[in-house]
Amino acid sequence: MIAVLKPGVTLDERNKLTQWLEHQGVEVHVSEWKSKTILGLIGDTHKIDDELLSVLDIVESVNRISEPYKNVNRKFHQEDTIITVGDVKIGGGNFCVIAGPCSIESEEQIITVAKQIKEAGAHMLRGGAFKPRTSPYDFQGMQSDGLKLLVQAKKETGLPIITEIMSTEHLDLFDEVDIIQVGARNMQNFELLKALGKTKKPILLKRGLASTIKEFLMSAEYIIAGGNKDIILCERGIRTFETYTRNTLDLSAIPLLHELSHLPIVVDPSHATGIRSLVKPMSMAAVAAGTDGLMIEVHNDPKNALCDGPQSLTPEEFADAMVSINKVRAAVI
Amino acid sequence: MIAVLKPGVTLDERNKLTQWLEHQGVEVHVSEWKSKTILGLIGDTHKIDDELLSVLDIVESVNRISEPYKNVNRKFHQEDTIITVGDVKIGGGNFCVIAGPCSIESEEQIITVAKQIKEAGAHMLRGGAFKPRTSPYDFQGMQSDGLKLLVQAKKETGLPIITEIMSTEHLDLFDEVDIIQVGARNMQNFELLKALGKTKKPILLKRGLASTIKEFLMSAEYIIAGGNKDIILCERGIRTFETYTRNTLDLSAIPLLHELSHLPIVVDPSHATGIRSLVKPMSMAAVAAGTDGLMIEVHNDPKNALCDGPQSLTPEEFADAMVSINKVRAAVI
């Protein structure tokens, strides 16, 4: 970390700052170039609050040379983290496809879809029980009843299950869930992240709509700082000026996150694009870019159903996409 | 609401959809223009889930003519909502300045600042006890101890107090707080919004970093749908590509929200800009644009303190800003 001091800082002011920094466990090297004084901070600088430092009256600017995240950082943990759920592994060369409907609607629906996606080669079942909706008047999900149906589908198919949590108060309901999902809108719900850091279940953390790669990793750091190391990062599109697609899928996040962190990465092309015809090509692109997994929305009967999303594939479309996904996967490993 | 059907839709498919829509309480008018069939939905369309509708295989596009929010909508509630807290009123022509430190640090600090801002003309005291921080290693606030100090400052000065909540689990601690703040990162923490909808305290709802005006109003609608009508909207800057300022303060939101909603609006120029020298001119601009209030960060001794934000004014700077703010206010009312 480099801090540039303002011109005219007195020796006394500088010493006061230096002592405060050393007190926090970093070594301080001072360089003077004409009117500029530059402090180089060496050591465990992730504990230094750079926003706090940059606000001081005597400080002109602060630049991190090393990253503010530590436990999720590949520099300090070279090997890929591998998440194991039943027979399924994610990360470290293991590829995993998660599929299922946006919302759990009925026993018949979730079990039928579960069987169909398993048949097509999916490794895990997703389904929303608690649904974050922009409008209070929109369907909020089947909630705890939905969770029970999801568990039933797990029992019938053997597929591990993943579903979203929206409040720490619901944590008890997630006992039989294999992976807990944190949605994009809750990526910086820090109290939720702290609570999940104390659980023993793997967490799939979705990138916030307007979150930078650095903020994304810092939110993962919240979970790991609480003691839970089993985190999957999920890129699901960011908010930009473009309105044709629901969000802009940032596939460069895949190789970038692989460089910066040892955590596995999953891509959700369904929510990112919001357009059914883009799901298959974006899935293939994500695989070519090195993703460790995909999360794809599949609905068993979108033609007749009245509450399916525009981005859901039919089971047939999903089976077709899986063929292409597997071809690309075979070409890149 | 207008739904355009795809070419080739059968009469049977169309009737099925029409009946489903009528079942939800809206009237459906059908127009046919060559290959296009257009459904006009009249009535209580805010209950129609437009995302759900637009996904149907037979639907080409859906456009709302009326807004999806109802209770916060000025169309259905012409008079300005006025929030009353002790002697202080916000909205309906009543102007209110909220000031105080980013974080509560000590009894001396919060009480000194409280007295100084009151002296300068502020109407309410702010101070953070629970702090949402990007890094788990940064200071997380004094938490419940901080709340107690804030309540003490209220007693000593008579100023009503406002502070941020981060979890439904902390709600009991907010008994003596006058206004509960929901931070930008929690604007779409729907479980928190639902819980606050059941309280009887006024809520100051900050706009999310990447939230549209429509989403902002929908989040307010969540609170009001729970029964709590006392909501203050707070514009605090949105995330854009510009990096010079921390965020981009969207002052056009003031007259726009006044047109669309009856709720009072407060502007936070400190967090929006992140730059001390911009706080005063942006406060003046917000007042000229018709804001009902301002929320300004003030720290009693930023020169010596080590944890003050770059955007905090000194009490002297705040007093100076208040003079200019009041001049602009006098010119525009």
Added chain:
Amino acid sequence: MIAVLKPGVTLDERNKLTQWLEHQGVEVHVSEWKSKTILGLIGDTHKIDDELLSVLDIVESVNRISEPYKNVNRKFHQEDTIITVGDVKIGGGNFCVIAGPCSIESEEQIITVAKQIKEAGAHMLRGGAFKPRTSPYDFQGMQSDGLKLLVQAKKETGLPIITEIMSTEHLDLFDEVDIIQVGARNMQNFELLKALGKTKKPILLKRGLASTIKEFLMSAEYIIAGGNKDIILCERGIRTFETYTRNTLDLSAIPLLHELSHLPIVVDPSHATGIRSLVKPMSMAAVAAGTDGLMIEVHNDPKNALCDGPQSLTPEEFADAMVSINKVRAAVI
């Protein structure tokens, strides 16, 4: 196109508008639903200026059902456009890799790189002679001297060449250039687009940093409206809030543009990411998503050179990337 009229519009006002619209060659269908009057415009609506229409005092909102672009629209031109330059074809199933240095620096440099990329399997040579630079003090390119060196490299290797134009006044200098590139900053330099519409050379049009898919296609429509049908669309990243990568590469633009238009699409992963290690995985991803071509920066000696970009590959890295690119290509066709 659907125009919703404001409540209270008189019959006289409505007739005046209807006549004006019919005068512009569209058919107008009027529907009345309670207080709402809705005009459906049928026919050649791309000539209707929707901004102009939406501003009328009696009009509440305007929505296009059909797209404002016509000549670039796949609806009116089902078959893929194929661009032919010498032996090289782009589009319609033909895949093309364009490579070369950011700037032409010397005869030796451009000829050496040209030979190396040809050896590795590239089909076309790129090199900047006129360079758009943010600062007037930065290197502006070798200009007409650079063009001569590029032409020389074409003669020595037989590779067709592509380079950027920055002003209509330079058009005469581009006689021996095979494809003229319009840079992202000039995507809406309409006078330049009009001039290029009158040339007979293929144009590679880069998407503007903050341009929507619709605006991108409208700029292509400017060229085609002038008479030049040979246009290649180039996705090169859009500006978002993320700062880790230079821009955010929007790969969903590939399948989307293929749906909307018959024009071929090329992706530039070098400028989009600005990071060398991301060029290969993003190239592979673009191919998996169905791109018709790639444009990759390659520099012959970045280790010693002082003016190479951080995103340039060495010839060795490029040759390695080509192997992976071809594997993915083989898997998806």
Added chain:
Amino acid sequence: MIAVLKPGVTLDERNKLTQWLEHQGVEVHVSEWKSKTILGLIGDTHKIDDELLSVLDIVESVNRISEPYKNVNRKFHQEDTIITVGDVKIGGGNFCVIAGPCSIESEEQIITVAKQIKEAGAHMLRGGAFKPRTSPYDFQGMQSDGLKLLVQAKKETGLPIITEIMSTEHLDLFDEVDIIQVGARNMQNFELLKALGKTKKPILLKRGLASTIKEFLMSAEYIIAGGNKDIILCERGIRTFETYTRNTLDLSAIPLLHELSHLPIVVDPSHATGIRSLVKPMSMAAVAAGTDGLMIEVHNDPKNALCDGPQSLTPEEFADAMVSINKVRAAVI
């Protein structure tokens, strides 16, 4: 400027770089902190191409301490630049309102509007002759005929005139124009900026839709580097995710640009918001924030006209806005 070298750089590599930097006229100070080597560059660093520097294999990161712009920088030119056009002054405490229609449509229209805005207190007349339109099928302006009408309006009213240029080839037509406007889409049309740097007319430079403050100032630096010091900066809204307003007006740019540069600043609330009812409050806010001028769209008869923009005020609305604008202006000077 600070350059951090990568770990493991040899002394030989470092010396080579140091010599190259010194050769470009800057002093280099070397500091070593454990594995990090840091170069401090002192002197005329705006000539150093930081993109070029950051790409070197041995360089880890580059940070400017001083700005890359020089001639527009207030650090090197303390006094405000004042632009004088006839009797009108802009900058240095002089306030100027520019008004007029989006497009020049007829002799009667432009002269009527000119008289009306003069009557209401405007200081300068605007009117578009060359119109940048997204669609090639939309009205492109009256071009040279429009310019003649604008000059005629100048003669009849005595108001100085300002209008937009779209190509260097039209420069001869602008002889009687007082201020030449560069539109947002051409802010980085560097060939146009270079040509305008050689003229003797004041230039009003609009900020690009996706341009940072730094890029905006660098484009002004292009003009000033050519010899033309008379530049007015115009904030006209930036492109963000918000779709309610056409763009997001960034009013914090006013005090920020005043800190960074000595050039005068004008705000265009009409194009920024695209909504008529927001023009007056945003004008008032801009004045409160310290703008040196406003540019407002006024149309003489929007009720009957068919090509007026949704953001145009009527002359009556403009006169009413001027009263409020002047009140705020009186309160802040």
